[in-house]
Amino acid sequence: MSSNAQILEGVVGFFDDPETTLEAMKKVTEANYESYDSYTPYPIHGMDDAMGLKRSPLPWITLAAGIAGVSLAFALQYWTSVVDWPVNVGGKPFNSWPAFVPVMFELTILFSGIFTLLGLLGLCRLPNTGRKVIDPSITRDRFAIMIDLPKKVRNSSCKPFEESEVTQFLQSLGAKDVRKVYEEGWF
Amino acid sequence: MSAHSHVEKELVNPGSFHASGRLKGVLFLCALVGLAATAGAFFTDTLRAWPSFLINHFYFLCLGLGGLFFAAIQWLTGAMWSAPVRRVSESFTAYLPVAVLTTVVIFIGMHDLFHWTHPEVVKGDIVLEGKAPYLNEAFFIVRNCVFLLAWLFFSHKMIGNSLAQDQDPGNYRFNLKNRVLAPIFLVVFGFGFTFTSFDQLMSLDPHWFSTMFGVYAFAGLFYSNLAITCLLTIYLRRKGHLKEFVNENHLHDLGKFMFAFTVFWAYIGFSQFMLIWYANLPEETGYFLRRMDDAWMGFSLVLFFGKFILPFFWLLPRAAKRSESRLMIAGIFMLIAQWVDLAWLVQPEFFKDGPHIGWIEIGMFVGFAGVFGLTVLRFLSKNNVVAIGDPRLQESVFHHHQ
Structure with a gap:
């Protein structure tokens, strides 16, 4: 990686404990930058609120997938046993819906589960191989807040990113170590 | 997780709950009205009075016993989340001694309720003669008494430990004692409640059998118990007694439980069906054929939609499980649905022409509800409304934030 072609991605500040991180995060949210994120070794209660995150749309994906699953299961069984190849089983009507219910139930669960996972990956933009691990310690015992340099300014009412100002700001919040992060290629 | 950040406050014991004289008066009036309705029913229409009594007897037995079951699984698992609401559940066991009385009344009405008690019916009937070693009056009375007394014993012991802990706050030995008693009780409860439901509900049609019937009855028991626990918790919270102890995360957990057992009931009920x-098979289908003919199909659909579909979609959104008012609507609705379920189990064995819900059934329900309410209020007025001595209480109250 040649040093003269480095592109700045943002500035990251490292903290030693979750309480300071949480308090700092509240200030970062208040400061109204366009893009920021937190990196912690384990979930911190209250972080969602501190980051000002809205409820995830994931439950709606699950609901839609569940409804699709139950409908598809009924349609498949109805079509095979009533329309395409009706077979008389024990004198029961062709459209014996109680017998369809177990498959309808299972497909509801299957579709909900699969699409919840896929939806989660999509909403979290995973897998993301483009980003290196900023520092191994954030998977172990340190907490990080990163303020990103927006690639494109989407919301002009947000506070503009100014590298030296952001560095100072993170230091003022109690970051023990503040570093610049540069973009890297794959691997 | 980030537990250190919370400043731990001293929990103030809210003490016992003394209901207003008006509420007690209303409940007392309910009990009187119910007593009058019961007496009136037995004088005018014995044929309807007995099934109605059985429905209401079993309904409130489930509420009282369910309170002990809920508390027992909390002790067994050492649950932290439920510490502030466990005493609410315990308070329902105050009704159990009344359930002994109503069971005795059921014994008196055996000949009107269970036609296998008539020797002339059993004689010559191969199925009933084969079942006679189990389905006979003496054994019926003995085993139903044994189970009820066993539950009362465990209730006395475990609730006793829980109340004793209030006087000796933070003493973990009471949790350990109940953790030993709870699994024994749960085994006794599992067998006892299964056979009680076989005896008092399933044997109304003595030719029919379903090995799933016990778990079906249990699904209803826990369903209604969660609903009433949630309702009383919200009531005490609004009265200010649980305000410092129960926040919306506790309500959310109760709501999730209610939602889960709505699905559980449907799963069990449908599996059995x-x-x-x-x-x-001819010996099995009669039970459902009776409930699916013209006179009963509508009521069966009301049960299916009312007990499963509506609460399912009502409780599905996260916001519904965190809102007092929406949970209250769910709770009241679920309590009605459980009553409809018991009527569905009992009445088709007596009435071929569809459901009978009139002054006899509602009057008796009002009476039982009055007695139930008075026993629970009496418990709450003598004991703390929250298990103030439980070492897990502090953690649950302050750390149950998201």
Whole structure:
């Protein structure tokens, strides 16, 4: 990686404990930058609120997938046993819906589960191989807040990113170590 | 997780709950009205009075016993989340001694309720003669008494430990004692409640059998118990007694439980129905045929939609499980649905022409509800409304934030 072609991605500040991180995060949210994120070794209660995150749309994906699953299961069984190849089983009507219910139930669960996972990956933009691990310690015992340099300014009412100002700001919040992060290629 | 950040406050014991004289008066009036309705019913229409009494007897037995079951699984698992609401559940066991009385009344009415008690019916009937070693009056009375007394014993012991802890706050030995008693109780409860439901509900049609019937009855027991626990918790919270202890996260957990057991009931109920429908054996299908003919099909659909579909979609959104008012609507609705379920189990064995819900059934329900309410209020007025001595309480109250 040649040093003269480095592109700045943002500035990251490292903290030693979750309480300071949480308090700092509240200030970062208040400061109204366009893009920021937190990196912690384990979930911190209250972080969602501190980051000002809205409820995830994931439950709606699950609901839609569940409804699709139950409908598809009924349609498949109805079509095979009533329309395409009706077979008389024990004198029961062709459209014996109680017998369809177990498959309808299972497909509801299957579709909900699969699409919840896929939806989660999509909403979290995973897998993301483009980003290196900023520092191994954030998977172990340190907490990080990163303020990103927006690639494109989407919301002009947000506070503009100014590298030296952001560095100072993170230091003022109690970051023990503040570093610049540069973009890297794959691997 | 980030537990250190919370400043731990001293919990103030809210003490016992003394209901207003008006509420007690209303409940007392309910009990009187119910007593009058019961007496009136037995004088005018014995044929309807007995099934109605059985429905209401079993309904409130489930509420009282369910309170002990809920508390027992909390002790067994050492649950932290439920510490502030466990005493609410315990308070329902105050009704259990009344359930002994109503069971005795059921014994008196055996000949009107269970036709296998008539020797002339059993004689010559191969199935009933074969079942006679189990289905006979003496054994019926003995085993139903044994189970009820065993539950009362465990209730006395475990609730006793819980109340003793209030006087000796933070003493973990009471949790350990109940953790030993709870699994024994749960085994006794599992067998006892299964046979009680076999005896008092399933044997109304002595030719029919379903090995799933016990778990079906249990699904209803826990369903209604969660609903009433949630309702009383919200009531005490609004009265200010649980305000410092129960926040919306506790309500959310109760709501999730209610939602889960709505699905559980449907799962069990449908599994029982589908296996019998699919196998189509003559000795099994009669039970459901009776409930699916013209006179009863509408009521069966009301049960299915009312007990499963509506609460399912009502409780599905996260916001519904965190809102007091929406949970209250769910709770009241679920309590009605459980009553409809018991009427569905009992009445088709007596009335071929569809459901009978009139002054006899509602009057008796009002009476039982009055007595139930008075026993629970009496418990709450003598004991703390929250298990103030439980070492897990502090953690649950302050750390149950998201």
